[in-house]
Amino acid sequence: MAELVKEPEKITRFTFLRNGMRAFVGLMLGVVGGWTAFGARKKNTVWQIDPMKCVQCEHCSTSCVVSPSAVKCVQSYSICGYCQLCFGYFQPEAPELTSAAENQLCPTDAIERVFVEDPYWEYNILEDRCIGCAKCIQPCEMFGNASFYLQVRHDVCVNCNNCSIAMQCPSDAWVRLPADKPYMLKHKQAYPMEPQIELSLTAHLPKRK
Amino acid sequence: MRPLTFISKHLAVLSILLVVLGNVMAEPAADVMNFPQPEFTSGYDFPLTTVPEPTSDLREWIDVGVLFIVLSIASWLAVKRRSRRGLFWVMVFSLGYFGFYKQGCVCPIGSIQNVALSLFDTNYAVPMTVTIFFVMPLVFALLFGRVFCSSVCALGAIQDLVVIKPIQLPKKLTMALSMIPYVYLGLAILFAATKTGFIICRYDPFIGFFRLNGNAPYLYLGAGFLIAGTFIARPYCRFFCPYGVLLGFMSRFAWKHLTITPSKCIDCRLCEVSCPFDYIEKPNTGLARENRQTGVKRLGLLFAMMPVMIILGGWIGHRMSIPLSSYNNTVFLAEQVLAERINPDLEETLETQTYRSMGTSEDELMSNAIRIRKIMNMGGWVLGGFLGLVFSIKLIGLSVSREQKDYEVIKPSCFSCGRCCSYCPSDDMHRLNFMPGTPTYNEAMSLRDPVYIPPEQDGKGDAEGEGDPAKKGEKKPAAV
Numbered sequence: 001m002a003e004l005v006k007e008p009e010k011i012t013r014f015t016f017l018r019n020g021m022r023a024f025v026g027l028m029l030g031v032v033g034g035w036t037a038f039g040a041r042k043k044n045t046v047w048q049i050d051p052m053k054c055v056q057c058e059h060c061s062t063s064c065v066v067s068p069s070a071v072k073c074v075q076s077y078s079i080c081g082y083c084q085l086c087f088g089y090f091q092p093e094a095p096e097l098t099s100a101a102e103n104q105l106c107p108t109d110a111i112e113r114v115f116v117e118d119p120y121w122e123y124n125i126l127e128d129r130c131i132g133c134a135k136c137i138q139p140c141e142m143f144g145n146a147s148f149y150l151q152v153r154h155d156v157c158v159n160c161n162n163c164s165i166a167m168q169c170p171s172d173a174w175v176r177l178p179a180d181k182p183y184m185l186k187h188k189q190a191y192p193m194e195p196q197i198e199l200s201l202t203a204h205l206p207k208r209k
Numbered sequence: 210m211r212p213l214t215f216i217s218k219h220l221a222v223l224s225i226l227l228v229v230l231g232n233v234m235a236e237p238a239a240d241v242m243n244f245p246q247p248e249f250t251s252g253y254d255f256p257l258t259t260v261p262e263p264t265s266d267l268r269e270w271i272d273v274g275v276l277f278i279v280l281s282i283a284s285w286l287a288v289k290r291r292s293r294r295g296l297f298w299v300m301v302f303s304l305g306y307f308g309f310y311k312q313g314c315v316c317p318i319g320s321i322q323n324v325a326l327s328l329f330d331t332n333y334a335v336p337m338t339v340t341i342f343f344v345m346p347l348v349f350a351l352l353f354g355r356v357f358c359s360s361v362c363a364l365g366a367i368q369d370l371v372v373i374k375p376i377q378l379p380k381k382l383t384m385a386l387s388m389i390p391y392v393y394l395g396l397a398i399l400f401a402a403t404k405t406g407f408i409i410c411r412y413d414p415f416i417g418f419f420r421l422n423g424n425a426p427y428l429y430l431g432a433g434f435l436i437a438g439t440f441i442a443r444p445y446c447r448f449f450c451p452y453g454v455l456l457g458f459m460s461r462f463a464w465k466h467l468t469i470t471p472s473k474c475i476d477c478r479l480c481e482v483s484c485p486f487d488y489i490e491k492p493n494t495g496l497a498r499e500n501r502q503t504g505v506k507r508l509g510l511l512f513a514m515m516p517v518m519i520i521l522g523g524w525i526g527h528r529m530s531i532p533l534s535s536y537n538n539t540v541f542l543a544e545q546v547l548a549e550r551i552n553p554d555l556e557e558t559l560e561t562q563t564y565r566s567m568g569t570s571e572d573e574l575m576s577n578a579i580r581i582r583k584i585m586n587m588g589g590w591v592l593g594g595f596l597g598l599v600f601s602i603k604l605i606g607l608s609v610s611r612e613q614k615d616y617e618v619i620k621p622s623c624f625s626c627g628r629c630c631s632y633c634p635s636d637d638m639h640r641l642n643f644m645p646g647t648p649t650y651n652e653a654m655s656l657r658d659p660v661y662i663p664p665e666q667d668g669k670g671d672a673e674g675e676g677d678p679a680k681k682g683e684k685k686p687a688a689v
Contacts, residue, residue, distance in 0.1 A: 022462040026351055029459070033344035036324050041334035044266040055563050065314075067422045077255045081244030117251045124256075145242045155261035160314060161323055161339060162407040167538070170563035179263050 044179035047163050051149035051186060053173035056134035056141075060150060063165040064132070070157035071132035071150050071165065073110070073125050076186040080147035082120035087143045088136035089113055089123055105136055127153060147186065154182050269338040272311065276345060276361065279303055283360045284353040286627070287467045291638065293627035300360035300369060308363030313419035315339055317346045317357065318364065318452040319410045321394070322401035329402035346452075350459035354466040357456060358446060359625040364415050368443045369626065371435050375442040375485030383487070384607065386448040391599050394451035395592040396533075403584050405537040409451060442485035446624065457621040467618065467625040470633045474615035479653055481616065483632040488619045493610065504608070511605050518597035526593020527586060534585040543578035546571065 049060075049071065060071035085097060089111050094103035099113055110129035114122040125148075132150060140148040166174035177184070279299060286295040307316065320343035327335040346357035358365050378386075397409045410416070414431040417423025423431075437444050446453060460466070469480045469489065480489060534540045542560050549555045557565075564574070618629065631639045632649065642649040 018462060022351065022464065025459060025462050026348075029344065029347050029351065032324065032328070033340060036327050036335055036340045036343070037337065039327055039331065039334055040337040040340050044263070044336070046263045053567075055566070057559055057563070065416075065420065067420075074258050076258055079242065079246070081242070082247045083244060116253050117249060120247045120249065120253075122256075143243065145244055153261055154263035157263070158312070158314065159263065160410075161319075161336065162410060164411075167406055170560045171567060179266070182263050183258075183260050185258055185260070 045176040046152070046154060046159050046179050046182045047157060047166060048152050048175055048177045048182060048184050049150050050173045050175050050184055051151070053171045054134075054137075054150055055171045055173070056138045056150070057170055058133055059168040059170070060165050061131045061133040063168045065160060065164055066156055066158060068130075069132040069165075070152055070154075072127045072130040072153045072156075073132065073134070073136060073148050074151045074185070075123060075125050076147045076149070077122075078187055079145050080123065081145045082116060082122060083144065084119045084121055086113070086121065086123055086140075088140035088148045092139075105139070107131075107133065107135065111136060123148075149186060151183060151185070266336075266338070269315070269336070272307075272315065273338050273341050273345075275306060276342065279306075279361050280345065280349045280356060283356040283625075284349060287356050287359055287625040288353050288465050291467065291471065291627060291630040291636065293631050296360045296625075296627045300366045303361050304363050304366035304370070307361070308367060308415075308419045311363075313363055313413065313416045314410075315342050316363065317342050318362070318450060319407065319413070321452060321455070322397055322407045322409055325398040325401040326404070330404070347455060347459050350456045351462060352464045354460045354463040354620065354623060354625045355453075355456045356625050358453070359467075359627065362446075363419065364413070364450070365443060365446050365624065367415050367418065368435065368438045368445060371438045372442045372485050373439045376440045377487055378441065383447075384603070388596070388600060388603070389448050390451050390454045391596055393449055394454050395595060397451055399533070399585070399588040399592055400536065402588065403534075403537055403581055405534075405581075414445060443624070447486060447622075460623070461621040463620060466620055467623065467627065467630070469616055469618060469629045470635045471637075472635045474617075475635060476615065477634060477653070478616070478656060479634065479649070480629045480632040482652075483629040484618075485628065486622070486624065486626075488623045489629060490613055490617050490619050492615055493613045498610075507608055508605065511601060511608055514604075515598070515601040518601040519594045520597070521593075522597025522600070523590040523594035526589035526591070526596070528589075529593075530586040530589035531582065533589065534582045537578075537581050537585070539574070540578045540581050540585075543574050546574065 061069050064070055089105060090097065090103050091105050096103060101109070104111070108129045108131055110126045110131070112124040112126055114124065116122050134150055137146075137148045137150065140146055163174060175184075279302070283296060283299050286292050286299065307313070315338070320339045323335045323339045324343050326333050346361070349356055360366065393409070397407075400406050400408050412427070412430075414427065414434045417428040417431055434445050476492060481491065483489070535544065538560075542564055545558060545561050546564065549557065549561060630636060631642055633639060634643045634653070641647075643653065644650060
């Protein structure tokens with residue numbers, strides 16, 4: 001039965017060194033990987049813009065890897081003044097208050113102006129057209145109620161680990177939020193005419209009449 | 210409705226009560242709005258702002274699964290099956306999935322930076338999936354060689370598909386160019402660790418193609434790489450890829466690696482021309498060896514030079530640290546602020562304007578900038594020293610010649626693409642290629658006899674057989 005006994009492989013100095021190095025390299029990789037994995041994020045997080053810090057610099061429309069940008073203007077209806085002369089909608093010296101192109105501030109015609117009742121108009125953002133240039137936001141913040149502001153839309157955002165807009169942002173307005181609470185929305189509270197709306201982060205669809 | 214223009218922007222912002230959902234901390238309180246909320250009489254309901262949810266991280270875990278499966282298949286195809294055709298189709302799949310479907314993100318090459326950042330900054334938590342993306346190809350490289358490069362990497366795949374007429378670069382040039390990945394790797398780690406930016410992702414030449422969109426300079430860069438890649442096979446992989454440095458280090462000690470022949474090499478020299486990357490080591494048994502004394506002398510000199518190289522490299526790195534630190538946003542802002550103070554005629558940039566409007570103290574900015582410069586300075590010494598070390602080790606490696614009996618792949622650099630496998634007549638699977646009349650047979654015959662004219666004048670193989678004898682003659686080792 002001698003042939004069944006396997007002869008031990010001859011270990012030369014070269015194979016010994018190679019095996020040693022292999023083990024050492026594997027161990028090193030294990031340490032680096034283990035160390036990183038130990039500190040790794042357990043919960044998913046996403047990018048968002050803090051509207052209080054945003055300075056509307058236009059980097060959001062130009063730096064995003066997604067085209068058009070994953071940053072869009074959003075409208076908080078509960079703080080909107082429903083102005084007939086909306087500073088976010090109309091050019092500073094608009095010839096007349098109609099939706100004609102020469103009157104509009106938005107370069108992509110992404111704001112929809114809907115009559116509600118005299119003298120109130122509803123303004124909706126058409127997100128498939130919005131490029132996140134923030135041109136409408138600055139006048140709304142300066143002269144209006146600041147109901148327009150930028151937010152990262154997570155149906156478009158690819159959640160890059162190193163967001164190229166965040167790298168450019170001059171005011172450090174980019175933050176990471178837990179994925180189950182992914183927005184920083186403006187919302188009016190304690191106002192006499194507060195509409196009875198339940199704010200839920202899972203409510204996808206707006207209530208419309 | 211006249212605008213209350215006298216209210217400054219700040220007051221306007223503060224005048225709105227904000228409730229930031231999900232973030233209980235940040236609510237500056239105020240109770241005045243420029244315009245009161247309308248009181249509707251028509252029963253109008255205030256709509257809600259829509260909140261589309263982020264994609265779940267399940268998708269990332271699916272990518273991890275796909276990476277594992279594709280790496281396993283590639284390892285099996287490269288090491289066991291030795292099938293170039295199989296690897297080719299896996300490569301096409303990877304290009305489609307990791308390239309065009311996932312749009313080149315997340316990739317193990319870029320994950321170097323995430324890992325580096327998380328090692329240097331304890332506040333930064335890298336996503337678990339990214340850690341796995343970083344480690345898994347390295348583990349596979351330690352086991353089976355660079356199978357990741359062979360057919361899993363989308364960047365490699367797009368270049369591999371355009372290899373049409375590879376040329377051989379001069380040895381000295383490839384030697385010099387092969388230092389670039391080390392510089393790139395070092396800079397990427399330094400920039401990631403100082404939170405300056407992720408340069409690997411930023412200067413990724415092919416990401417624009419994967420996303421079908423990108424800035425013109427990077428698209429031109431990518432196009433340049435692809436055009437050069439038609440005759441300089443896989444230029445990014447060989448002369449730039451920083452992950453290749455790590456993979457090569459692992460692959461050097463690979464447990465099992467793709468081999469040219471599954472059995473014994475018969476030195477038929479057929480595989481000699483098969484590698485477009487020039488990663489096949491040729492036998493040197495018959496070559497004249499140099500005088501032992503000269504070799505020892507040179508080696509001694511190189512070892513003595515090593516500390517000099519390290520210190521010189523470190524010093525260069527240290528000198529480079531100030532220009533390098535300007536790439537950091539904080540340092541750049543601090544420099545701008547100082548420049549504007551010295552020269553009041555300078556126009557304010559967006560960054561300095563924003564910085565002033567935010568009202569952070571200048572001391573804080575300056576101390577941050579100085580801290581980052583200090584880290585850069587230290588990093589410059591370490592990086593330069595490391596590069597000096599790598600350079601002298603490379604020189605020593607060139608200086609020492611080991612006895613080479615057979616044709617073998619160079620393990621640290623071989624991409625395991627499997628091109629050479631089908632050139633081996635000792636391989637049962639590929640023996641069919643060597644039946645009389647096949648391109649490989651013709652090639653073999655023309656190698657044996659440089660004036661051999663194949664009987665049939667059709668097909669690609671014939672053209673190769675005809676066009677190549679001169680080149681092959683040139684590649685012959687001095688004596689075999």
